[in-house]
Amino acid sequence: MKEAFMFSQRMAQLSKALWKAVEKDWQRWIKPYDLNINEHHILWIAHHLKGASISDVANFGVMHVSTAFNFSKKLEERGLLTFSKKEDDKRNTYIEITPAGDDLIFDLMEQYNPESNLVFSGSEPLREVFGKFPDLAELMTIIKNIYGDDFMDIFETSIHNIERDFDEENGELKRAERPQTSG
Amino acid sequence: MKEAFMFSQRMAQLSKALWKAVEKDWQRWIKPYDLNINEHHILWIAHHLKGASISDVANFGVMHVSTAFNFSKKLEERGLLTFSKKEDDKRNTYIEITPAGDDLIFDLMEQYNPESNLVFSGSEPLREVFGKFPDLAELMTIIKNIYGDDFMDIFETSIHNIERDFDEENGELKRAERPQTSG
Numbered sequence: 001m002k003e004a005f006m007f008s009q010r011m012a013q014l015s016k017a018l019w020k021a022v023e024k025d026w027q028r029w030i031k032p033y034d035l036n037i038n039e040h041h042i043l044w045i046a047h048h049l050k051g052a053s054i055s056d057v058a059n060f061g062v063m064h065v066s067t068a069f070n071f072s073k074k075l076e077e078r079g080l081l082t083f084s085k086k087e088d089d090k091r092n093t094y095i096e097i098t099p100a101g102d103d104l105i106f107d108l109m110e111q112y113n114p115e116s117n118l119v120f121s122g123s124e125p126l127r128e129v130f131g132k133f134p135d136l137a138e139l140m141t142i143i144k145n146i147y148g149d150d151f152m153d154i155f156e157t158s159i160h161n162i163e164r165d166f167d168e169e170n171g172e173l174k175r176a177e178r179p180q181t182s183g
Numbered sequence: 184m185k186e187a188f189m190f191s192q193r194m195a196q197l198s199k200a201l202w203k204a205v206e207k208d209w210q211r212w213i214k215p216y217d218l219n220i221n222e223h224h225i226l227w228i229a230h231h232l233k234g235a236s237i238s239d240v241a242n243f244g245v246m247h248v249s250t251a252f253n254f255s256k257k258l259e260e261r262g263l264l265t266f267s268k269k270e271d272d273k274r275n276t277y278i279e280i281t282p283a284g285d286d287l288i289f290d291l292m293e294q295y296n297p298e299s300n301l302v303f304s305g306s307e308p309l310r311e312v313f314g315k316f317p318d319l320a321e322l323m324t325i326i327k328n329i330y331g332d333d334f335m336d337i338f339e340t341s342i343h344n345i346e347r348d349f350d351e352e353n354g355e356l357k358r359a360e361r362p363q364t365s366g
Contacts, residue, residue, distance in 0.1 A: 002349045004297040007316040010342055011302050012205050014322055016224075019202035020245040021329050022195050041199075062203040114187040119194045122328035126321060133190040134321035136197065138309060142317070143200050145305035151200075159193055166185045 046097040229280040
């Protein structure tokens with residue numbers, strides 16, 4: 001009981017401190033685009049999960065369904081998302097990112113600057129010692145136990161998809177799947 | 184650059200998911216006492232750091248100074264904290280927990296139920312495998328690099344102080360330092 005309580009306090013303090021640093025980094029990063037964290041998170045999910053339902057967005061974005069819906073609506077008004085229904089599933093609302101939304105996601109990736117990122121800077125010494133970024137295996141296991149396998153699958157997919165957005169050879173971003181205008 | 188970006192996305196998603204679980208656990212735990220997380224966090228810090236300044240509370244509680252001050256004021260109005268100035272330091276405001284505040288902290292510790300705790304339940308399988316709760320060494324190092332040694336010292340002190348609140352022999356909470364009424 002004492003151990004459990006001490007562990008849960010430890011987790012509470014650590015996770016609050018980590019999240020506040022992540023939140024500060026995230027807000028600073030997206031500020032020029034007049035987005036809040038939830039809006040950017042929804043766009044990010046829509047970029048990685050082609051044809052996500054609002055409930056997928058809520059689950060994977062760890063937000064209320066109403067939050068997911070309301071901010072998606074704002075993104076739709078800005079032309080960054082479109083809403084749709086499926087023929088075989090009239091109950092759920094699906095969102096799809098527009099080319100303007102994808103552009104915004106790519107712009108932000110281009111502007112990402114690790115040097116100004118608290119969490120990156122805090123992890124850099126570990127990378128110098130171990131030759132790679134920490135894999136946080138314990139934390140991953142805890143999240144998996146709380147949120148389930150589907151959550152982790154989508155999580156891993158979205159991380160691996162990032163590789164798809166970078167050119168293998170020169171490491172630069174490729175704004176893929178977009179028809180090239182002939183020059 | 185790609186690695187840094189992928190790592191920072193991984194950290195952002197994991198830390199959001201972890202914090203949302205911690206937040207839900209924390210809110211459920213303190214709900215019967217009509218406190219929000221910041222208010223409980225301030226009381227908790229005041230319980231562990233005798234004579235903390237508002238700026239200590241803000242630093243260690245990872246909140247704005249104005250948040251620390253405003254919620255401390257509410258706790259003072261409820262008789263859970265007192266405010267004071269020090270003779271040799273008129274600029275800073277210090278808070279001290281009252282006996283009623285300590286009672287509330289002990290009541291909450293008594294009512295803590297690991298079974299209803301998402302983060303505890305998510306960590307329990309790791310404890311079964313390894314015989315102890317995960318120590319999250321990588322995460323601790325990242326937090327230390329971001330927030331500094333003082334933050335970690337206070338963090339460790341507050342966790343170890345919890346031991347002081349439990350009786351060594353029977354593992355029950357002792358409402359220490361309180362004058363016993365003779366029976």
